[in-house]
Amino acid sequence: MSDKIAYSREGDIAILTVRNPPVNALSHAVRQGLSDGMDQAEADDGVRAVLIVGEGRAFFAGADITEFGKPPLEPHLPDLINRIEASPLLVVASMHGVSLGGGLEVALGCHYRISVPSAKVGLPEVHLGLIPGAGGTQRLPRLTGVEAALDVMTTGRHIGAGKAHELGIIDVIKDGDPKANGIAYARQLLEEGVSRRPVSEMDPPAPIDWDAAFDTILAKGRGQISPAWCVRAVQAAVEKPFAEGLKAERQIFYDLMQTDQRQGMIHSFFSERAVGNLPELKDVNPRGIQHIGVIGGGTMGAGIATAALLAGLEVTMLEMSAEAGQAARDRIERNLSGAVKRGRITPKQHDQILTHTLVVVTNYDKLQDVDLVIEAVFEDMEVKKKVFAELDRVCKPGAILASNTSYLNIDEIAATTSRPSDVLGLHFFSPAHVMKLLEVVVGDKTAPDVTATGFALGKMLGKISVRAGVCDGFIGNRILATYRTAADQMILDGASPYEIDNALEDFGFAMGPFAVADLAGLDIGWAVRKRKRAEGNVPKRDATYADTLCEQGHFGQKTGKGYYDYAAGPKARVPNPDVLPMIEADRARLGITPRAFTHEEIVRRYMAAMVNESAKVVGEGIARRPLDVDMTLLFGYGFPRYRGGPLKWADIVGLEPLLNDIKSYAAEDPDFWAPAPLLEQLVAENKTFDDLNKKG
Ligand code: T1G
Numbered sequence: 001m002s003d004k005i006a007y008s009r010e011g012d013i014a015i016l017t018v019r020n021p022p023v024n025a026l027s028h029a030v031r032q033g034l035s036d037g038m039d040q041a042e043a044d045d046g047v048r049a050v051l052i053v054g055e056g057r058a059f060f061a062g063a064d065i066t067e068f069g070k071p072p073l074e075p076h077l078p079d080l081i082n083r084i085e086a087s088p089l090l091v092v093a094s095m096h097g098v099s100l101g102g103g104l105e106v107a108l109g110c111h112y113r114i115s116v117p118s119a120k121v122g123l124p125e126v127h128l129g130l131i132p133g134a135g136g137t138q139r140l141p142r143l144t145g146v147e148a149a150l151d152v153m154t155t156g157r158h159i160g161a162g163k164a165h166e167l168g169i170i171d172v173i174k175d176g177d178p179k180a181n182g183i184a185y186a187r188q189l190l191e192e193g194v195s196r197r198p199v200s201e202m203d204p205p206a207p208i209d210w211d212a213a214f215d216t217i218l219a220k221g222r223g224q225i226s227p228a229w230c231v232r233a234v235q236a237a238v239e240k241p242f243a244e245g246l247k248a249e250r251q252i253f254y255d256l257m258q259t260d261q262r263q264g265m266i267h268s269f270f271s272e273r274a275v276g277n278l279p280e281l282k283d284v285n286p287r288g289i290q291h292i293g294v295i296g297g298g299t300m301g302a303g304i305a306t307a308a309l310l311a312g313l314e315v316t317m318l319e320m321s322a323e324a325g326q327a328a329r330d331r332i333e334r335n336l337s338g339a340v341k342r343g344r345i346t347p348k349q350h351d352q353i354l355t356h357t358l359v360v361v362t363n364y365d366k367l368q369d370v371d372l373v374i375e376a377v378f379e380d381m382e383v384k385k386k387v388f389a390e391l392d393r394v395c396k397p398g399a400i401l402a403s404n405t406s407y408l409n410i411d412e413i414a415a416t417t418s419r420p421s422d423v424l425g426l427h428f429f430s431p432a433h434v435m436k437l438l439e440v441v442v443g444d445k446t447a448p449d450v451t452a453t454g455f456a457l458g459k460m461l462g463k464i465s466v467r468a469g470v471c472d473g474f475i476g477n478r479i480l481a482t483y484r485t486a487a488d489q490m491i492l493d494g495a496s497p498y499e500i501d502n503a504l505e506d507f508g509f510a511m512g513p514f515a516v517a518d519l520a521g522l523d524i525g526w527a528v529r530k531r532k533r534a535e536g537n538v539p540k541r542d543a544t545y546a547d548t549l550c551e552q553g554h555f556g557q558k559t560g561k562g563y564y565d566y567a568a569g570p571k572a573r574v575p576n577p578d579v580l581p582m583i584e585a586d587r588a589r590l591g592i593t594p595r596a597f598t599h600e601e602i603v604r605r606y607m608a609a610m611v612n613e614s615a616k617v618v619g620e621g622i623a624r625r626p627l628d629v630d631m632t633l634l635f636g637y638g639f640p641r642y643r644g645g646p647l648k649w650a651d652i653v654g655l656e657p658l659l660n661d662i663k664s665y666a667a668e669d670p671d672f673w674a675p676a677p678l679l680e681q682l683v684a685e686n687k688t689f690d691d692l693n694k695k696g
Contacts, residue, residue, distance in 0.1 A: 005033030006055075007040055012048040013186045014041035014089075015179065023061035024054045026102045028073045030064075034106075035075045038087055049090040049190055051182040052110060059095040059119070059178075060103025065128065068257070068266055077102050077134040078246060081109035085198045090189060094182025095119045095170070098158065104169075105132060108139040111197045114172040114185045115161045121169060124156035126227045128269060129262035129642055133253030135200075137233035138245045142202040143168045146234055149205075153234075154217050154227040200242045210235045223508040224642040226256050260652050264644030268634060271627040271645070271693075276455055276465055278624070284448045286456035287398065290314060293373035295387055297328020297360070300404055301376035303432030306335035307461045309353050310344065310433065316367060317360045325360040332358060335433050364390045372400040372457065374426055379527070381408055385416045392417040400450050402426040407473045407528075410443040420445035424454050427474060429636045430520070437636030438463035439474050464635045469622035475632045478622070479613045479646075481528070485672065486609035487513050488543040491583055494594030495602060497563045498575050503602040508640025514563040515573070516638070518556030522563075526550040540669050541590055545582035552578075608661045611650045615676030618647075618692070626689035647689040655683050 004027070006017040016037040018024045034052070041050045054060060063077055075083070084091055084106065093099075093107040095115035104121045107113050115121075123132045123140070131137060132153060141149040144167040152159060152167075164170045174181045210231055218228035229252050236248035256262055291314040294305045305315045309332070317332075319325040333354060339345045345353075359366070367373060373395060375387045384403060391401050401423045403413055414423035425441025438461070440454040451467070458465030468474040473481055487500050501512025517525055526547060532538070549562065556562030557570055565576045587594055614629045623629045630645020643649045650658055659679055666673035682688065 002029040002033035002036070004030045005037050007037050009044070009047065010183050011187075012046050012190065013051055013183055014044055014047045014049070015051045015053065015183070016041070017179065018052070018054045018060065019056070021056050023058045023098070024056060024103070025061050025064040025066075026077060026106070027064040027067065030060075031075050031077060031080050035080055035083060038084060041089060042087060047089060049092060049186040050087065051092050051094060051179070051186050052084075052106065053094040053179045053182050054096065056097075058097035058103070059093070059099040060106055061098055062101025062103045062124070063134070065266060065269065068128075068262075077105070078250060081105055081135050082200075082246075085109040085111075085200060088196075090186065090194070090196055092182055092186045092189065094178045094185065095121070095161075096178040098122070100158070101125050101132065101136075102134045105134040105136045105139070108143070108169075108199055109135065112172075112185065112189060112194075113170050114174060114181050115164070115170045116178060116181065117161050117173050117175055119161045119164075119170075120158040121161075121164045122156065122158040123153045124158075126154060126156045126224075126230065127265060129224070129226050129259060129265040130256050131226055131230045131233055131249070131253055133250060133257075135246060135249070137230060137249045138237040138242060139199040140169070141205050141234050141237050142199050145205045146208050146238065150213065150217075150230060150234060153230040204238045207235075207238050222510065223506070223640060224261060225259070226261065229256060261642040263652060264642050264648055267627070267630070267644035267648045267690075268641050271631050271648075272464055272635075274693075275628055275631045276459070278451075278455070278467055281448060281452045281455065284452045286453040287371065287400065287449055289371045289453060289457055289460065291316070291370050292457075293318065293367045293370035293391075293395075295373065295375040295391070296377040297324060297331060298376065299331070300428060300430060300432055301374075302328055302331035302335060303430060303434075304374055304376055304404065304428055305358065306332050306339075306433035307428075307463075309336070309357055310339060311460045311462070313357075313460070315358050316370060317358065318364065318367065319360065319362060321362060325362055329354070329358070329360050335431075339433075364394045367391070367394050368396055370395060370399055372402060372453065374402045374404055376404040376428075379405060379408065381412065384408065384413055388413055388416050388423075392419060398422070400424070400453055402454070404428055406477055410441050410470050411445070414443045414445055421447040422450055424450055425468070425470075425474070426454055426457070427468070429476075435636065436462070436464045437476070437632060438465045439468040439476065439632070439636075440465050441468045441470060441474055443470055464631055466628050466632050467624055468632075469620070471617075471620070471622050475617055475623045475629060476636045478617060479610060479629070479633070480637060482613035483606055483610040484513055484517075484525070485539055486605055488546070489539070489541065489669070489672075490597055490602060490605060491545075492541055492543055492587060492590060492592055493597070494587075494592075495597040496580065496583070499597060499599070500602055500606070501563075503599040504606060506599060507603050507607075508643060510638045518562035518564055518566075519570075520556070521558055522546065522550050522555045540671065541592075543583075543586055544589075545579070545586045548582050549579065554578075604661055605665065607646065607649065608658055608665065609673075610646045611658055612662050612673070612676050612679060614646050615679040615682075615689075618689075619676055619678035625693050625695075627693045651688040651690050655679060655688065659683050 004020045008015045020030050041047050091110040093110040093113045099121045214228050214231045221227050233249040236245040293316045294301050295318050297319045336350045340350050410425045414420035424446045427439035429435035429437050438458045455465050497514040504512040554561040560566050565574045617623045626647035633639035662675050
């Protein structure tokens with residue numbers, strides 16, 4: 001038997017203990033070991049029951065995702081689970097940690113299930129572009145009914161043991177050691193003389209309106225298809241005999257395994273874990289962080305302080321006056337009340353944080369004990385330099401000085417201090433206590449342990465941290481500026497902001513670029529355009545309609561009008577009738593005869609610009625790998641997860657056609673559409689961006 005499964009006996013109970021760290025993934029060796037273990041138990045004289053239990057952190061985390069895309073090896077998981085269920089012995093699962101995907105499916109193939117109170121179960125296959133593929137769509141509805149089963153599968157969320165017990169997934173909840181629990185439970189069942197209880201022999205649940213459910217869930221998926229296909233698999237569970245239903249599930253699973261969406265989502269799964277693993281930080285110890293300072297209590301500063309407070313850190317917030325300090329405290333209080341509403345913290349913790357863990361001061365000298373300080377003041381280099389001079393004066397040796405700037409030069413800021421190696425950028429995204437992306441911007445002189453501390457802080461705050469080099473806009477905002485310019489150029493040539501938003505929302509973005517701009521505030525883009533014009537950086541055809549909109553005081557949702565008119569509420573998406581005449585005036589001024597754009601062309605141009613700039617960002621070393629750009633766009637800019645990010649998407653659609661598009665657009669504007677050298681190199685070498693990811 002494989003070394004992944006240990007066989008032992010407790011009287012008439014055989015125990016199969018799974019040992020496949022870190023999370024007991026159901027690899028080929030584990031599947032083979034379970035199969036051999038069942039054979040051994042059935043051949044072992046005197047054995048009347050089998051206990052399956054995991055060692056380490058989990059029962060099972062599910063099928064081994066690293067095996068996806070490779071030829072599947074027998075025993076296939078569905079067959080193994082059927083084999084377990086068909087055993088003449090009583091089979092008991094004792095669960096702890098997580099039982100996810102195939103892990104829960106193994107438990108469902110057992111006859112009885114016990115778990116510790118802290119255990120969680122789930123069928124998260126939709127997060128991988130799949131559906132449960134080892135009987136979960138057939139067995140779970142027989143225990144919980146159709147609605148509850150579809151909710152578990154289509155959301156992919158983890159369910160606590162209590163809820164799972166309520167739903168009938170878990171039979172008994174008992175604190176203590178999972179193996180001891182399992183043995184005692186199996187013994188009790190044997191003494192009670194209960195019979196085997198194969199879930200597959202239970203009656204199927206009542207049907208629902210399958211087409212309506214499919215359509216509703218498909219619409220919610222914003223282009224992602226696997227959640228809706230759970231409906232069809234459950235429909236087969238209700239309408240067909242178990243064996244036929246299993247075949248239907250397997251076919252849907254296999255078809256989804258071939259999709260680009262499965263490729264994109266598996267790429268996202270592994271990349272969000274890989275992005276924080278930097279070889280250059282291996283064996284580099286971060287500095288200790290317990291008490292941080294935040295300079296500036298505006299939206300960003302209050303959000304950063306909230307994220308740190310929710311992570312259990314002490315926070316000293318500095319504002320310029322008592323009134324500003326109180327306003328900052330009020331913002332933080334509102335954020336924390338939201339966390340209470342979401343069940344993230346209790347009302348008692350809310351009060352505790354505000355009375356003890358958060359201190360608001362107006363004097364820099366109060367920052368002398370902080371381990372790390374983040375400035376989040378006005379985006380002006382002179383203002384920031386003054387702040388850093390003060391921080392350099394008061395903060396203890398070894399304290400890390402970070403800027404939340406979204407584009408200013410970290411090296412220039414660092415040079416104003418006596419400790420440039422202790423300076424880095426920590427670029428949060430608004431709202432900072434909600435958005436998961438954190439760009440860790442590493443300056444020329446930033447010490448490795450300071451970078452490592454930036455990543456350690458990100459992990460403490462539950463962020464996806466991406467290492468960024470120093471340039472205007474770092475990774476995300478630099479790429480955003482390019483694809484937004486491509487959108488503006490399409491508007492000058494004839495497209496409308498509303499067509500572009502619709503095209504990109506059909507592509508899978510939660511919101512198109514103009515709806516996003518209205519949400520973030522049009523004054524932000526206006527300030528960037530003014531800065532770039534002052535630096536002489538003006539697009540060949542300068543769209544001024546957006547400035548006109550801002551000059552009239554229309555900054556988007558916060559002023560009630562922007563590209564859209566929000567009188568009927570943000571969801572109404574009513575175009576602002578003043579916008580198209582401004583665009584027509586721009587076209588007339590530039591002598592442009594507008595032409596029509598299809599959704600397909602809008603997406604191709606928009607994505608070509610995004611991929612081209614992303615390739616430049618990787619080629620220049622601003623982002624370490626293509627997956628770093630993918631994770632930045634996924635976690636900071638709403639890029640659809642099932643496409644894996646712009647560079648994964650590019651690999652899937654093919655780099656050569658993309659490069660050909662870019663070269664054809666370059667005829668209109670050779671500077672803006674200059675092909676990225678890295679993209680040309682990969683096409684010439686017939687390589688993909690993913691090949692660069694593998695180099696690490
Ligand atoms: N297969 C292979 N490796 C896995 C894995 C898996 N299922 N789950 C985690 N890992 C690796 C992960 O890459 C990381 O590796 C390490 O374990 C720790 O993970 C037929 C087909 C279990 C909640 O989708 O949700 O079953 O980076 O850093 O934060 O129907 O991992 O250390 O080298 O995430 O404590 C369904 C996916 C599969 C669960 C633990 N199961 N995993 O979180 O640690 S499809 C899932 C998770 C399936 C069947 C179908 C989480 C976790 P490394 P981690 P964590």
